Amino acid sequence: MNTPTLESSLAEIVGAKNILTESEDIIPYSFDGTAAIKRLPRAIVFPSDAQQISEILKLARSQTPPVPVVTRGSGTGLSGGSVPVEGALVVCLTKMNRVLELDTANLTLLAEAGAVTQEIYDAADKAGLFYPPDPGSMRVSTIGGNVAENAGGLRGLKYGVTRNYVMGMEVVLADGSVCWLGNKCVKDVAGYNLRDLFIGSEGTLGIITKVLLKLLPKPAARQTLLATYAQMDAAAATVSDIIASKIIPCTLEFLDRKTIRCVEDFAHAGLPLDAEAVLLIESDGHAAAVADEAAQIEEIARKHGATSVRRARDSAEAAQLATARRSAFSALARLRPTTILEDATVPRSELAHMVRFVEGVATRHALDIATFGHFGDGNLHPTILTDERNTDEMHRVEAAMREIFDEALRVGGTITGEHGVGLAKKKFLPAQLGDASYTLLKNIKRALDPDGLLNPGKIFD
Amino acid sequence: MQNLLKSLDYSVLQQCMHCGMCLPVCPTYAETKEERHGPRGRISLMRAIADGELEVTRAFGDEMYYCLGCLACTSACPAGVNYAELFETARAEVERRHVIKSTQRDFWRWSVVKVLFTRPRLLRLAGRGLWLWRVTGMQALTRALRLTYLLPRRLRELEPQAPRVGAKFSHQLIKPVETPSKKVARTFLSVPPSQTAVPFRRVAVLTGCVQDLAFPEINRATVDVLLANNCEVHTPPVQPCCGSLHAHNGDLESARTLARRLIDMIPPESFDAIISNAGGCGSHLRHYDHLLRDDPAYAARAVEWSRKLRDISEYLVEIDFRKPEARAVTQTVTYHESCHLCHGQKVSAQPRAVLRAIPGVELHECPEATWCCGSAGIYNITQPVTAGRLQDRKMANLRRAHAGIITTANPGCHLQIQNGLRAEKDTITEVAHPVVLLARAYAAERK
Numbered sequence: 001m002n003t004p005t006l007e008s009s010l011a012e013i014v015g016a017k018n019i020l021t022e023s024e025d026i027i028p029y030s031f032d033g034t035a036a037i038k039r040l041p042r043a044i045v046f047p048s049d050a051q052q053i054s055e056i057l058k059l060a061r062s063q064t065p066p067v068p069v070v071t072r073g074s075g076t077g078l079s080g081g082s083v084p085v086e087g088a089l090v091v092c093l094t095k096m097n098r099v100l101e102l103d104t105a106n107l108t109l110l111a112e113a114g115a116v117t118q119e120i121y122d123a124a125d126k127a128g129l130f131y132p133p134d135p136g137s138m139r140v141s142t143i144g145g146n147v148a149e150n151a152g153g154l155r156g157l158k159y160g161v162t163r164n165y166v167m168g169m170e171v172v173l174a175d176g177s178v179c180w181l182g183n184k185c186v187k188d189v190a191g192y193n194l195r196d197l198f199i200g201s202e203g204t205l206g207i208i209t210k211v212l213l214k215l216l217p218k219p220a221a222r223q224t225l226l227a228t229y230a231q232m233d234a235a236a237a238t239v240s241d242i243i244a245s246k247i248i249p250c251t252l253e254f255l256d257r258k259t260i261r262c263v264e265d266f267a268h269a270g271l272p273l274d275a276e277a278v279l280l281i282e283s284d285g286h287a288a289a290v291a292d293e294a295a296q297i298e299e300i301a302r303k304h305g306a307t308s309v310r311r312a313r314d315s316a317e318a319a320q321l322a323t324a325r326r327s328a329f330s331a332l333a334r335l336r337p338t339t340i341l342e343d344a345t346v347p348r349s350e351l352a353h354m355v356r357f358v359e360g361v362a363t364r365h366a367l368d369i370a371t372f373g374h375f376g377d378g379n380l381h382p383t384i385l386t387d388e389r390n391t392d393e394m395h396r397v398e399a400a401m402r403e404i405f406d407e408a409l410r411v412g413g414t415i416t417g418e419h420g421v422g423l424a425k426k427k428f429l430p431a432q433l434g435d436a437s438y439t440l441l442k443n444i445k446r447a448l449d450p451d452g453l454l455n456p457g458k459i460f461d
Numbered sequence: 462m463q464n465l466l467k468s469l470d471y472s473v474l475q476q477c478m479h480c481g482m483c484l485p486v487c488p489t490y491a492e493t494k495e496e497r498h499g500p501r502g503r504i505s506l507m508r509a510i511a512d513g514e515l516e517v518t519r520a521f522g523d524e525m526y527y528c529l530g531c532l533a534c535t536s537a538c539p540a541g542v543n544y545a546e547l548f549e550t551a552r553a554e555v556e557r558r559h560v561i562k563s564t565q566r567d568f569w570r571w572s573v574v575k576v577l578f579t580r581p582r583l584l585r586l587a588g589r590g591l592w593l594w595r596v597t598g599m600q601a602l603t604r605a606l607r608l609t610y611l612l613p614r615r616l617r618e619l620e621p622q623a624p625r626v627g628a629k630f631s632h633q634l635i636k637p638v639e640t641p642s643k644k645v646a647r648t649f650l651s652v653p654p655s656q657t658a659v660p661f662r663r664v665a666v667l668t669g670c671v672q673d674l675a676f677p678e679i680n681r682a683t684v685d686v687l688l689a690n691n692c693e694v695h696t697p698p699v700q701p702c703c704g705s706l707h708a709h710n711g712d713l714e715s716a717r718t719l720a721r722r723l724i725d726m727i728p729p730e731s732f733d734a735i736i737s738n739a740g741g742c743g744s745h746l747r748h749y750d751h752l753l754r755d756d757p758a759y760a761a762r763a764v765e766w767s768r769k770l771r772d773i774s775e776y777l778v779e780i781d782f783r784k785p786e787a788r789a790v791t792q793t794v795t796y797h798e799s800c801h802l803c804h805g806q807k808v809s810a811q812p813r814a815v816l817r818a819i820p821g822v823e824l825h826e827c828p829e830a831t832w833c834c835g836s837a838g839i840y841n842i843t844q845p846v847t848a849g850r851l852q853d854r855k856m857a858n859l860r861r862a863h864a865g866i867i868t869t870a871n872p873g874c875h876l877q878i879q880n881g882l883r884a885e886k887d888t889i890t891e892v893a894h895p896v897v898l899l900a901r902a903y904a905a906e907r908k
Contacts, residue, residue: 020495024520027509028502033480046494075496076481094494116485140481266539330480330539337475339540387475 006063010045010089013055018046018095029090032075032082033137035340036388037423041070041084046095050209053091054176057207057453060089061174066451071203073114073142078329078341079422081149081202085457091207093144099123100210106184107215108167113144113208120213129215132159132250135418136326144208150200152418154325157376158250158284159216161418163199168212171198173205174449182212197444202420203455205448219250219284223294224318226310227301228275232256234305235277236352239375241300242281243348247293251282252376253325256355259372259383262331267324272308279306279375280325282318328372329383336368336385340397344408345379345417354408358382361403365396379417406431421459429460465554466511469547474511476542477504483534488833488851489527497524500534500544507551522555527847529840530709531800531833532744536807545805546751552711573839574710578670578702579719588674591626631668631680632698639684639694662733662780665695667723667746669739670702671872679872682900683738683773689903690782692733697726703737705745708752709838720749721759729766738773738896740871741838744805746770772802773896774811774870782818785902790821794898795862797855797878798831799871812870812895819902827862829854836877848877856881866891868898 010019020026021043031038047053060067071091072082084090093114101110104127111120117131117138124131134153135141141151147169152161168182181195182188198206229235239252255263255271255278264271271278279301283293298309312318333339346354355371358380362369373380382404384397405415405428415421415428430438442460445452483500484490490499497506503524509515528548535544555561577584641661664687668680684694701723704716727735737743750767753759771779794816803809809831816824835841835851859867859878867890869875879892 022520023509023515024506024518024524025495025497027515028496028499028505031479031505033478035478074481074484075479097494118485137481139485263539266541327482327539330478330482331541333476333478333480333540337472339478 006059006067006089007043009059010043010056013052013059014045014047018048020044026090029072029075029092030084032072032077032080034078034080034083034422034424035338037080037083039084039086041090042067042087044090044092046092048096050170050172050178053172053207053209054178056089056091057172057174058176061176061451061453066453068456069207069453070455071144071148071207073145074116074137074140076137076141077145077149077422078343078419079149079202079416079424081420081422081455081458082145083423085455093142093209096209097142102127102129103184104129107217108184109213109215111143111211111213113147113211114142117141117143117146124215125218128218130218131165131213131215133162133165136329143211143213147199147208147211148201148203149420150418152374152377152379154251154253154322154374156374156379156418157252158248163196165214166195166199166211167214169195169198169208170210171206171208174451174453178209179206184212200420202422202458204445204458205454207454219286219290221287221290222282222284222315222318223290224312224321225279225281225283225294225297225301226271226312226321227279227281227298227306228272228308228310229277229279229305230275230307231305232277232355233352235279236355236375238279238301238304238306239351240349241304242297243376245296245300247296249281249293249297249376250284251280251322252374253280253372254278254375255280255325255328255372256370258335258368258370259328259332262334262370263324263328265334266327266331267320269320269324271324275307280321282322325372329381332370332383332385335370336387338386338388340384340386340401341419342382342384342401342404343373343379343417343419344382344404344413344415345377346408346411346413348376348378350411350413351375351378351380353411354380354413357407358404361400365400367393367396367400369400374417377417378413402428423458426458426460464510464517465550465557466507466517469511469550471511473543473546474504474508476540477501477508478540479505480540482539483537486533486537488529488531488533489847492847492850498527500528500538500542503528503551504542504544504547507547510554517554517558517560519560521551522558522561525551525555526561526843529800529833529835529837529851531837532804533800533831533833536804536831545748549708549711549713552709553713554711556711570710574707574712575715578706579715581670581699581701584670584674584702585630588626588630591674626674627677629677631673631677631696634677634681635666635668635684635694635696635698637696637698639688639696641688641691641693660691662692663695663731664692664734664736664776665697665727665732667703667727667735667737667739667742668696668700669737669742669872670706671876672739672742673700676872676875676894679738679894679897682894682897683736685900685903686773686777686782686896687736689900690777690780695727695732700726703742703746704752705742706838708745713752716745717752717756720752720763721756724749724759724762724766729762729769732769734771734776735766735769736771736773736776738870738894740772740799740802740806741873743770743772743808744801747806772806772808772811772870774815775806775808777896777899778811778814782815784818785820785899786906790905791823792821792866792898793823793825793862793864794866794868795825795827795859795864796830796895797827797834797859797867797869797874799869799874800831800833800837802870803831812868815895815899816868819898822898825862825864827864828858830858832858834874834877834881836871836873838873841877852877852881856885865889866893866898868893868895870894870896
């Protein structure tokens with residue numbers, strides 16, 4: 001405790017019951033969804049609006065030395081983005097969780113940053129509207145975190161990622177100023193597009209407090225298909241052919257044998273346990289278009305040797321299959337104590353090559369690696385199943401990850417498709433960006449946060 | 462003895478990969494939105510203790526008792542974390558360290574958990590006392606004279622919530638052995654064989670402690686439906702508590718003693734099935750194999766026991782129970798899922814199947830059917846504020862189903878909902894166990 005008054009000053013801003021400092025309260029905030037990274041913060045505060053956050057930032061900045069501030073929602077991040085720096089002040093937005101406005105005339109929704117993504121989806125759905133981004137953790141994750149990490153999801157192929165749905169936001173800068181960026185205009189070219197700068201900034205440039213989202217009309221119909229394969233290559237060929245046939249399903253997901261088994265063990269969705277790979281495909285839109293698309297997809301799948309193609313009978317069965325897929329990451333934890341999930345992403349033409357490459361890496365380093373992911377958008381989730389206490393194995397994990405990322409970059413891919421850089425990927429970032437872009441990133445950070453107050457040590461040192 | 466959390470198989474703790482999928486289903490996290498009040502946070506604290514980074518403190522103890530133990534997190538957890546084991550071990554460690562010791566708490570825990578709920582005859586005596594208290598008008602008199610104000614405040618607030626003890630206990634309603642009557646056999650012949658559970662089976666029925674005191678008619682109904690399905694029913698008249706209350710409150714040793722007594726009384730090798738009709742008891746009863754795994758004399762029998770333990774609805778569906786014949790009664794019914802039946806025992810579709818099989822019953826689902834009602838063993842006594850909020854939420858959801866009968870299959874939930882109705886001055890809506898409705902339907906056939 002170098003400055004014993006910080007806590008009491010914070011309590012004056014947010015109220016005594018909205019600040020936590022005891023060990024039993026702060027230990028549960030020392031990690032997020034990322035494996036094997038844990039750092040103890042100094043205190044947790046729960047602000048109720050941007051004004052309070054502004055005051056918190058001014059206070060943190062006025063300390064000598066300034067106290068780092070790490071923003072956090074539900075802590076479901078997978079790159080260590082919301083893991084605190086040792087001794088940091090955690091600003092937790094889970095109590096700022098209201099949906100403030102649903103504008104059916106302009107098809108927008110305004111929510112506080114701590115609103116849970118599923119609740120935003122539900123609010124839109126009730127009004128016959130649709131918020132498409134659906135990260136695997138959407139039942140838990142908050143919209144502010146989704147924007148800060150530019151989260152993806154199962155529908156990215158057709159609908160894009162969180163970035164494509166953010167029309168505006170309220171953000172508190174490191175100096176405590178509160179800005180509004182963007183508005184309800186579909187077209188707006190006034191000045192630099194600063195809104196986009198904060199999307200995916202991982203809490204390093206400002207604290208997002210409100211988000212204005214774009215909504216779409218709800219698709220009239222949906223059809224979900226499950227295609228089963230005896231060989232991984234056949235599944236990959238199906239994906240290439242679907243895209244080449246100019247069909248863009250809303251979801252095109254892949255699960256390998258290991259993932260299928262773990263998921264089925266949890267979800268009992270009737271996945272084929274003897275399959276080498278399955279594709280979970282969903283088409284949505286006008287009923288006639290969906291029926292036509294589903295028929296074409298089925299034909300293509302069969303042409304490429306799918307051993308079976310099952311169509312969900314009703315929305316309940318479709319939802320069950322989607323839930324099964326969403327649980328893939330966590331379900332894999334059934335096999336080994338530590339589950340390290342990566343999100344290397346490659347151009348779609350390189351998918352089959354990349355999946356085979358990952359299999360090769362697993363063999364070379366004697367590691368257990370399961371792969372699933374968003375085949376339609378090239379976003380793979382090679383998941384290393386290991387034990388963080390086994391030092392020798394963790395060295396091999398390190399080497400394997402390096403090889404996977406190098407290869408992804410070699411074929412024109414990225415080290416992260418949707419989880420962000422955070423702590424977990426920062427050492428791979430220079431290789432992807434090159435010197436000039438990497439320096440530009442650092443210069444932007446320095447311009448907006450000269451004291452390095454916000455989420456220091458994330459994305460880069 | 463070493464720290465119990467340290468002696469746990471570490472992989473049980475490691476199984477939690479803190480993805481957070483448990484948060485949206487955790488009633489206490491929903492209340493506060495603070496991590497320590499959710500499963501992921503609690504497990505991180507247990508792990509910090511196992512790692513030697515945190516002591517077993519009073520705050521840790523309080524947290525373990527703030528958890529309802531509803532196990533909703535175990536249904537939501539894709540990683541398959543055994544939260545029940547973590548939770549019981551943590552509470553046992555809290556008790557062993559005496560971090561939340563107080564004379565009053567110790568007295569109540571000792572008298573209720575150690576004395577009353579280990580001696581079935583004494584418990585019935587206490588129950589008879591409560592019954593006399595009510596029927597002799599003493600209760601009404603003390604209330605009228607406001608003598609309840611002589612009680613400590615906590616007890617005074619609890620007094621109206623105390624279960625209404627039945628006029629008779631299970632052993633006065635059920636013979637130790639009952640066999641299907643010839644009449645039942647005749648009924649069998651009159652319906653197509655595909656609709657009947659024809660093969661003869663020998664089963665044992667567990668009467669429970671609270672069920673025995675407050676709802677003995679549910680035990681009677683359980684026996685009736687089993688008889689109607691050609692089962693020979695064994696119901697030992699004086700049964701010890703199953704130990705659920707003890708295990709749940711950190712007293713694993715007493716839980717083991719009680720489990721051995723029950724296994725001796727109901728030898729699992731002699732029965733086709735052992736039937737429980739209380740969600741909370743059943744959830745504990747089916748894990749005797751785990752509880753007694755280190756007991757060389759009982760481990761094998763405990764495995765057999767767990768293999769044969771069934772919830773009554775689960776068993777009825779398993780033996781393809783006979784569907785009652787059509788009746789013209791129309792009843793709208795909703796179903797509240799007891800946490801330990803749906804999350805602990807994964808029995809969720811079967812009670813609904815029982816209800817749907819009853820002619821005239823119209824099942825209306827209520828929202829959040831699996832969200833805890835706040836009863837949670839003795840939680841409504843230890844954490845009245847949170848329990849009250851959960852009760853309000855549950856009652857509002859049950860109302861949304863517009864049902865004349867609310868069904869549930871656990872005495873704690875049953876009492877909690879009854880008290881909720883009483884607080885709303887509702888004297889019309891009935892609370893019932895699904896098998897009671899089924900037994901009524903069978904009985905109506907004979908008229």
